[in-house]
Amino acid sequence: MTKTFELNAYLGERRKLVDEAIVRALPEAGAGDPGRLKEGMRYAVLQGGKRMRPLVIIAACEAVGGAAEAALPACCALEMVHAYSLVHDDLPAMDNDLERRGQPTVHVAFGHAEAILIGDALLTCAFAALMRGADRVPPANLVAAVRVLAHHAGVDGMVGGQALDLALGQDIRDLAALEQVHALKTGALYAAAGALGALYAGADADTVRSLESWGLKFGVAFQHADDILDDDQKALRAQALARVDQLVGECDAIAAPLGDKAEPLRAISKWVRDRAHDAAAGVKAD
Amino acid sequence: MTKTFELNAYLGERRKLVDEAIVRALPEAGAGDPGRLKEGMRYAVLQGGKRMRPLVIIAACEAVGGAAEAALPACCALEMVHAYSLVHDDLPAMDNDLERRGQPTVHVAFGHAEAILIGDALLTCAFAALMRGADRVPPANLVAAVRVLAHHAGVDGMVGGQALDLALGQDIRDLAALEQVHALKTGALYAAAGALGALYAGADADTVRSLESWGLKFGVAFQHADDILDDDQKALRAQALARVDQLVGECDAIAAPLGDKAEPLRAISKWVRDRAHDAAAGVKAD
Numbered sequence: 001m002t003k004t005f006e007l008n009a010y011l012g013e014r015r016k017l018v019d020e021a022i023v024r025a026l027p028e029a030g031a032g033d034p035g036r037l038k039e040g041m042r043y044a045v046l047q048g049g050k051r052m053r054p055l056v057i058i059a060a061c062e063a064v065g066g067a068a069e070a071a072l073p074a075c076c077a078l079e080m081v082h083a084y085s086l087v088h089d090d091l092p093a094m095d096n097d098l099e100r101r102g103q104p105t106v107h108v109a110f111g112h113a114e115a116i117l118i119g120d121a122l123l124t125c126a127f128a129a130l131m132r133g134a135d136r137v138p139p140a141n142l143v144a145a146v147r148v149l150a151h152h153a154g155v156d157g158m159v160g161g162q163a164l165d166l167a168l169g170q171d172i173r174d175l176a177a178l179e180q181v182h183a184l185k186t187g188a189l190y191a192a193a194g195a196l197g198a199l200y201a202g203a204d205a206d207t208v209r210s211l212e213s214w215g216l217k218f219g220v221a222f223q224h225a226d227d228i229l230d231d232d233q234k235a236l237r238a239q240a241l242a243r244v245d246q247l248v249g250e251c252d253a254i255a256a257p258l259g260d261k262a263e264p265l266r267a268i269s270k271w272v273r274d275r276a277h278d279a280a281a282g283v284k285a286d
Numbered sequence: 287m288t289k290t291f292e293l294n295a296y297l298g299e300r301r302k303l304v305d306e307a308i309v310r311a312l313p314e315a316g317a318g319d320p321g322r323l324k325e326g327m328r329y330a331v332l333q334g335g336k337r338m339r340p341l342v343i344i345a346a347c348e349a350v351g352g353a354a355e356a357a358l359p360a361c362c363a364l365e366m367v368h369a370y371s372l373v374h375d376d377l378p379a380m381d382n383d384l385e386r387r388g389q390p391t392v393h394v395a396f397g398h399a400e401a402i403l404i405g406d407a408l409l410t411c412a413f414a415a416l417m418r419g420a421d422r423v424p425p426a427n428l429v430a431a432v433r434v435l436a437h438h439a440g441v442d443g444m445v446g447g448q449a450l451d452l453a454l455g456q457d458i459r460d461l462a463a464l465e466q467v468h469a470l471k472t473g474a475l476y477a478a479a480g481a482l483g484a485l486y487a488g489a490d491a492d493t494v495r496s497l498e499s500w501g502l503k504f505g506v507a508f509q510h511a512d513d514i515l516d517d518d519q520k521a522l523r524a525q526a527l528a529r530v531d532q533l534v535g536e537c538d539a540i541a542a543p544l545g546d547k548a549e550p551l552r553a554i555s556k557w558v559r560d561r562a563h564d565a566a567a568g569v570k571a572d
Contacts, residue, residue, distance in 0.1 A: 093378075117374075117445050119406070155313055
């Protein structure tokens with residue numbers, strides 16, 4: 001399997017599953033939609049995006065013997081959390097962004113008060129979506145999934161990371177401070193992705209923790225690679241590249257005992273490492 | 287029991303339990319609190335409030351044979367949801383309120399971006415708090431609890447009600463339109479309170495639905511009573527008072543088969559009816 005594994009084909013197939021599930025998990029817009037909140041929820045989630053977090057959930061789920069389909073409720077939930085965070089981060093009081101992926105941001109397209117409520121509705125809907133797995137996943141694992149998502153999305157995870165980023169502003173001087181922001185703002189949701197994939201495969205607590213750790217390391221590596229690609233943090237570039245290598249190595253060590261089933265996980269982290277190296281070498285990568 | 291039931295003593299004892307549990311369920315502020323989010327979460331929740339929703343949870347739980355203590359995780363969760371909704375409703379883009387209960391609102395005391403994040407963190411923390419019941423409550427009931435809370439707090443419940451209220455503005459002409467706002471904006475969380483109380487007592491689905499219905503009717507009656515008390519909606523006052531009587535009668539019909547255990551529920555809805563009548567008669571009630 002290892003030698004012939006095609007990451008793009010794998011991701012393309014899973015992404016199709018994820019996109020179909022997300023469309024179904026969002027409320028229907030149409031009549032009876034005061035403030036166009038449901039329309040705005042769909043706009044925020046269906047406007048594109050790489051679906052990286054859901055794809056990590058599926059790869060983690062399959063790495064411990066689960067089926068991709070079993071993990072779809074968690075995929076929808078995590079993507080809604082990611083989308084809500086972008087809606088709120090784009091608000092005038094936060095980053096005041098007017099465009100995202102070439103389209104007006106939600107507060108521009110739907111109004112300021114509405115954007116606050118659309119974000120709130122997406123975050124709330126995420127927890128409902130997470131529970132859609134009740135027919136295939138042991139209830140105790142669903143309870144753990146709520147805990148995992150709330151922890152990593154909350155004040156000790158993503159929301160805390162956004163606050164730290166706002167508090168530090170341009171005052172990030174070394175890789176450790178930068179990585180603290182990355183770990184909370186980006187890493188936390190990837191840690192949730194790893195854990196959720198394992199939980200929706202019905203895995204035990206040790207396995208869940210191990211994939212949670214994989215997700216955190218992957219998420220930080222991913223964000224360092226993004227910085228290198230976007231030419232951010234130029235002064236820290238060489239250090240960041242070395243750190244990507246180290247983190248991806250640690251990911252590989254976690255995935256090693258899982259054997260061939262973890263090939264997609266390994267391919268995803270290798271893709272991040274290659275992307276970082278290509279970017280550092282000035283090669284325009286995808 | 288009926289003749290000697292003392293509502294104030296009952297509420298006072300339960301309220302003490304709720305207040306202690308909420309203090310424990312919130313994250314500790316202190317060092318490592320970028321943007322003072324944790325401090326702000328505590329400020330938003332611990333700044334007072336009648337804890338009516340948690341008290342309804344407990345009364346509903348006891349009405350179907352549960353212990354007050356078993357329902358405390360749900361009490362903390364619902365109060366956090368209520369608190370987050372106030373933080374976001376008070377924002378400049380929404381109601382732009384500067385004071386609440388005689389104190390600066392969260393965005394005034396902690397900053398605008400921070401208030402958005404404090405609300406987000408509270409909503410997220412609510413779902414973690416809800417899962418604290420895992421040692422006493424069947425996992426399937428916890429899964430149902432997440433669904434109930436997400437449904438009533440979300441776009442088809444409280445958040446949708448806030449959007450409807452913003453969309454209608456002053457354009458509320460009849461009791462039916464007013465009641466639609468009340469049912470979503472206030473009734474939904476009380477419906478959740480009734481259902482959560484039953485779920486944390488380990489009740490079956492029919493009982494949960496019945497107390498969910500009690501909660502919705504109670505919540506709408508409560509909000510009509512509040513309008514009468516605050517002299518809002520003067521033109522609709524006589525109609526609103528008749529509607530309170532009708533809704534409380536329907537609450538009593540739901541509670542009747544539950545016997546003496548439902549005495550607190552009955553006393554709470556009677557209190558709302560009396561309050562509405564006293565207010566309509568110009569008696570300054572508590």
